[in-house]
Amino acid sequence: DDGELSPDGSTYVFLRSRIDDQDFRHIVGFRFVDMQTGGQHSVPLQEPDGWTAQEMVGWTADGQYLIVVAREAGTHDSLGADLLYRPDGSMATLHVWPPGGETEHAEQVLGTNLIARMPREGVDEPVEIRDVTTGAIVAEHSQEQMLRSGMVGDPTHTVLVAWISDHEVVGLRGFYEILYADIRTGAVRK
Numbered sequence: 001d002d003g004e005l006s007p008d009g010s011t012y013v014f015l016r017s018r019i020d021d022q023d024f025r026h027i028v029g030f031r032f033v034d035m036q037t038g039g040q041h042s043v044p045l046q047e048p049d050g051w052t053a054q055e056m057v058g059w060t061a062d063g064q065y066l067i068v069v070a071r072e073a074g075t076h077d078s079l080g081a082d083l084l085y086r087p088d089g090s091m092a093t094l095h096v097w098p099p100g101g102e103t104e105h106a107e108q109v110l111g112t113n114l115i116a117r118m119p120r121e122g123v124d125e126p127v128e129i130r131d132v133t134t135g136a137i138v139a140e141h142s143q144e145q146m147l148r149s150g151m152v153g154d155p156t157h158t159v160l161v162a163w164i165s166d167h168e169v170v171g172l173r174g175f176y177e178i179l180y181a182d183i184r185t186g187a188v189r190k
Helices: 143-149
Strands: 003-005 011-019 025-034 040-044 051-059 066-072 081-085 091-096 103-108 114-119 127-131 137-141 158-163 168-173 177-182
Touching: 003 051, 011 051, 051 081, 051 103, 066 103, 103 158
Parallel strands: none
Antiparallel strands: 003 011, 011 025, 025 040, 025 051, 051 066, 066 081, 081 091, 103 114, 114 127, 127 137, 158 168, 168 177
16 A cells, blocks of 8 residues: 655655445554665554554654554544554554644645645635644645645646655646745745
């Protein structure tokens, strides 16, 4: 299944998943591959009570933890928490988000411990930039700011490719044009 390379390039982790009776995927473990030796091992994921691991976002900047987002157990509602997992599958921290958010997915800010909590399309909620080690919100960007950047709701089909800071994104328009946008100022460069 999907996976991520560790920041130092030494380890690749794949997700082990199961599909529930309503065709929703849940993470149940990690499979680690040593990039130098090819050695592999799997670990089960310890889920906190009340939450189901849904999506891996990436590694922390120091490579010590895996960042995962979760839904409330037994639901298929929007995402509601971020978790840090140790490589042995045990949970290090759980940060439950305030109720009422319509979160579709989360994206890592490259090379950092920050994630962008992305609302469902068409929902007028801000994008929150959260520190997964502390749970703190470090920045918020309104839907108006995101629309102005052209990275969401763009009729020319710009796809947000990566967050490069808490307020800068890179997107791809029409598979041929790379855009850089500063969400705070609205400046966009090709």
